[in-house]
Amino acid sequence: VSSTxxxxxxxxLAGPVRDRRRAxxxxxxxxxxxxxxxxxxxxxxxxxxxxxxxxxxxxxxxxHYDLLxxxxxxxxxxxxxxxxxxxxxxxxxxxxxWLMVIFVPLQxxxxxxxxxxxxxxxxxxxxxxxxxxxxxxxxxxxxxxxFVYLLNPATGPVNVILGHLxxxxxxxxxxxxxxxxxxxxxxxxxxxxxxxxxxxxLIDVPRHLYESAELDGAGPLQRLRWVTLPTISPVIxxxxxxxxxxSMQYFTQAYVAASIATGQAASESAVNLGYPENxxxxxxxxxxxxxxxxxNMGYASAMAMLLLAVALTVTLLILxxxxxxxxxxxAGRR
Amino acid sequence: MKRALVVLLLAVAASIPLGxxxxxxxxxxxSGSATTDKTPVTITFWSPFTDRxxxxxxxxxxAFEKKYPWITVKSVGAITADKxxxxxxxxxxxxxxxxxxTDNLGAFCASGAWTDLNDRIDADKLDMEQFPQTIRxxxxxxxxxxxxxxxxxxxxxYYNKPLLAKAGIKGPPKTVDELADYAKRLTQRNPxxxxxxxxxxxxxxxxxxxxxxxxxxxxxxxxxxxxxGLAQDPAWEEMLRWQKRLVDWYGYDKLVRWQAGAGxxxxxxxxxxxxxxxxxxxxxYRTAFLAAEHPELQYGxxxxxxxxxxxxxxxxxxxxxxxxxxxxxxxxxxxxxxxxLATDTNTLAELSNGLHNVxxxxxxxxxxxxxxxxxxxTFLDIFANEKSSTQPVLKIGxxxxxxxxxxxxKWQAGRxxxxxxxxxxxxxxxxxxxxxxxxxxxxx
Numbered sequence: 125v126s127s128t129x130x131x132x133x134x135x136x137l138a139g140p141v142r143d144r145r146r147a148x149x150x151x152x153x154x155x156x157x158x159x160x161x162x163x164x165x166x167x168x169x170x171x172x173x174x175x176x177x178x179x180x181x182x183x184x185x186x187x188h189y190d191l192l193x194x195x196x197x198x199x200x201x202x203x204x205x206x207x208x209x210x211x212x213x214x215x216x217x218x219x220x221x222w223l224m225v226i227f228v229p230l231q232x233x234x235x236x237x238x239x240x241x242x243x244x245x246x247x248x249x250x251x252x253x254x255x256x257x258x259x260x261x262x263x264x265x266x267x268x269x270x271f272v273y274l275l276n277p278a279t280g281p282v283n284v285i286l287g288h289l290x291x292x293x294x295x296x297x298x299x300x301x302x303x304x305x306x307x308x309x310x311x312x313x314x315x316x317x318x319x320x321x322x323x324x325x326l327i328d329v330p331r332h333l334y335e336s337a338e339l340d341g342a343g344p345l346q347r348l349r350w351v352t353l354p355t356i357s358p359v360i361x362x363x364x365x366x367x368x369x370x371s372m373q374y375f376t377q378a379y380v381a382a383s384i385a386t387g388q389a390a391s392e393s394a395v396n397l398g399y400p401e402n403x404x405x406x407x408x409x410x411x412x413x414x415x416x417x418x419x420n421m422g423y424a425s426a427m428a429m430l431l432l433a434v435a436l437t438v439t440l441l442i443l444x445x446x447x448x449x450x451x452x453x454x455a456g457r458r
Numbered sequence: 459m460k461r462a463l464v465v466l467l468l469a470v471a472a473s474i475p476l477g478x479x480x481x482x483x484x485x486x487x488x489s490g491s492a493t494t495d496k497t498p499v500t501i502t503f504w505s506p507f508t509d510r511x512x513x514x515x516x517x518x519x520x521a522f523e524k525k526y527p528w529i530t531v532k533s534v535g536a537i538t539a540d541k542x543x544x545x546x547x548x549x550x551x552x553x554x555x556x557x558x559x560t561d562n563l564g565a566f567c568a569s570g571a572w573t574d575l576n577d578r579i580d581a582d583k584l585d586m587e588q589f590p591q592t593i594r595x596x597x598x599x600x601x602x603x604x605x606x607x608x609x610x611x612x613x614x615x616y617y618n619k620p621l622l623a624k625a626g627i628k629g630p631p632k633t634v635d636e637l638a639d640y641a642k643r644l645t646q647r648n649p650x651x652x653x654x655x656x657x658x659x660x661x662x663x664x665x666x667x668x669x670x671x672x673x674x675x676x677x678x679x680x681x682x683x684x685x686x687g688l689a690q691d692p693a694w695e696e697m698l699r700w701q702k703r704l705v706d707w708y709g710y711d712k713l714v715r716w717q718a719g720a721g722x723x724x725x726x727x728x729x730x731x732x733x734x735x736x737x738x739x740x741x742x743y744r745t746a747f748l749a750a751e752h753p754e755l756q757y758g759x760x761x762x763x764x765x766x767x768x769x770x771x772x773x774x775x776x777x778x779x780x781x782x783x784x785x786x787x788x789x790x791x792x793x794x795x796x797x798x799l800a801t802d803t804n805t806l807a808e809l810s811n812g813l814h815n816v817x818x819x820x821x822x823x824x825x826x827x828x829x830x831x832x833x834x835x836t837f838l839d840i841f842a843n844e845k846s847s848t849q850p851v852l853k854i855g856x857x858x859x860x861x862x863x864x865x866x867x868k869w870q871a872g873r874x875x876x877x878x879x880x881x882x883x884x885x886x887x888x889x890x891x892x893x894x895x896x897x898x899x900x901x902x
Contacts, residue, residue: 188898190853191543192569201896209892211885212864278719298714300871386663387717397860399663401867416540418855419565420897 184425191421202426215402216410227308228367235315239322260316268380271310297385300403325359354451361446372435375408500530501553501788504537514812518805522798529791546571551783553792556608560776561856567599568853572781574602578793588819592775592848599851606800609815610777611741612841613671615762621736630760637763638704644736653716658737660704661713662866665723666740669862670849671774676765680850686890689883705870726751742837746814759836772845816841853897858890
């Protein structure tokens with residue numbers, strides 16, 4: 125735009141050139157205003173619900189803040205307490221890691237498996253798709269209450285049936301060894317959303333790839349390994365990233381299960397959280413407890429900042445590793 | 459565009475300190491009694507009560523409005539501590555607030571979210587000796603008295619009379635040794651060895667089996683010289699060893715399995731109400747649930763068994779608390795309501811009859827208006843007992859109880875060796891003290 129040569133004397137054309145420049149600047153300003161105007165809903169949403177809480181948390185993590193009086197600057201004291209003194213942090217981290225390492229892969233595998241079976245079904249696909257998707261519609265609190273009832277060690281139908289078979293069922297939500305597997309069962313049961321995404325991806329795999337592989341003599345397992353998995357690998361990446369982030373935010377089910385399984389009244393105190401024996405004390409549960417039950421919001425903010433850093437690092441690592449195993453058809457690159 | 463976003467973010471960052479902490483400048487300082495100022499005023503009273511209980515509370519408020527006709531009270535129920543926190547933070551707090559969570563008082567008092575009432579108490583020459591020591595303890599944080607009691611809860615012992623008679627036991631146990639003996643004699647097992655009726659469930663973190671309620675049975679104390687002193691008081695170790703012996707007699711897994719089928723605490727399927735457990739530790743409010751849900755149950759009440767004879771008759775006392783939140787617009791009128799609901803003998807008796815809670819002053823224990831019920835009278839005696847005790851008021855809420863309970867869960871499951879008990883308690887103390895220090899240090 126600015127390369128237009130000016131051959132006449134500046135004195136003669138100075139006025140029109142200035143006017144044109146002014147007009148261009150005005151038009152650019154108008155464009156910027158229009159862009160800003162069109163983006164303003166996003167800017168407001170981003171500022172209020174993301175930027176402000178994020179910057180606020182970062183600031184509060186450096187203060188002692190009890191929710192009731194003004195924050196008091198304490199520097200890195202909250203972080204020192206987090207890394208050096210709080211003995212509940214590492215059990216919470218271990219429990220959360222358990223979710224990331226066992227719960228998430230199982231969820232992805234199960235969703236993928238169901239979707240794969242649905243693509244093979246000849247009749248009743250609509251019925252089975254609905255059946256497997258329906259649990260995803262159950263609110264997390266209601267679903268957890270249902271599972272605590274089903275897996276009640278004394279009166280729950282699962283243990284009653286196991287009892288009829290001569291097997292003494294486990295203590296489920298009342299055992300530190302079984303509480304996380306019980307939550308995993310609950311998670312697998314409600315895997316419908318992921319299953320639908322996998323189903324869409326599987327249906328989208330080009331037929332001709334399977335036919336070519338078949339002509340080359342590939343069996344079902346080889347077709348799965350060399351055709352299906354590479355083709356849907358972006359969806360697997362999505363499922364893993366979302367699953368890992370969700371596992372780092374896992375709260376509602378753990379909160380409800382621990383509160384109900386003790387048989388105590390639902391109280392506002394935090395005595396039951398983590399029951400039994402801190403086995404359901406996940407990182408977000410501890411964060412909530414510190415912030416909203418112990419009036420320790422400064423420390424809870426420091427925990428949140430650490431969570432953000434870990435979530436970012438893990439997500440980046442997964443994305444970086446994805447270069448080795450994710451195949452993008454459109455971009456034509458690995 | 460980029461510059462615009464950066465400016466926007468900087469503006470947001472700059473605004474943070476303004477957005478936090480609410481308004482510290484609001485003035486709710488004491489101005490003594492406001493009975494001379496009779497300008498009509500409407501005040502707001504937030505309480506956690508709902509439905510029937512709120513209607514009972516409203517009868518007390520009606521009595522207040524009759525005595526102070528120029529003050530109208532807008533009573534709002536179903537208010538949680540979180541809502542009070544948010545309102546104080548936002549600067550739109552009610553004039554008077556009540557909450558069940560006594561654990562929160564330390565934070566509310568230390569931060570000034572509930573104002574110190576000492577000046578008002580002095581100005582009105584309000585005699586605090588009319589309350590038992592336990593109430594004076596749990597309504598103050600150090601020197602700051604930020605709360606007044608709204609009735610109280612006293613914890614004692616309930617026993618199933620037919621089950622005791624069937625086992626040849628004539629009365630409730632008075633010592634913890636008798637308790638263990640009776641518990642075994644009253645327990646019935648199914649043919650497969652599972653528990654059918656439990657004499658006394660010794661697992662902590664179930665129903666009202668929590669350390670604060672059990673501590674008074676052994677006279678155990680929480681704090682020593684401003685720090686957590688669980689390991690320094692041998693009573694806790696004695697309590698935990700007694701408990702573990704009884705748990706082992708039942709079998710830990712068997713007890714957990716039995717508990718899972720025992721029914722929710724606050725429902726008609728409560729294990730004591732349905733006769734699945736013969737003896738429990740519980741608050742006076744259970745008498746109301748029993749009357750409403752299982753009037754056919756023949757039961758008795760008594761002080762809980764103790765490890766030392768001189769402790770017999772005492773128990774754990776706690777209760778709902780009320781305060782004047784920072785930013786209250788009509789703090790003087792609010793103070794009149796606070797004082798009235800905490801001290802008016804007739805009103806306390808009426809509220810006690812309606813809510814089946816203990817009236818909070820010593821004088822109200824003898825009110826002729828109080829319904830004469832021997833089962834309930836047990837709790838009045840526990841409440842008035844000089845050796846009854848309460849929990850420490852700390853800035854960290856119930857964190858000390860949570861940390862202790864986490865350790866006890868491992869202990870009762872057999873995951874802590876007997877020889878490691880003392881070291882385990884020392885570690886709990888260490889965690890609690892670290893939390894106290896992290897919360898701001900000072901312990902009153």
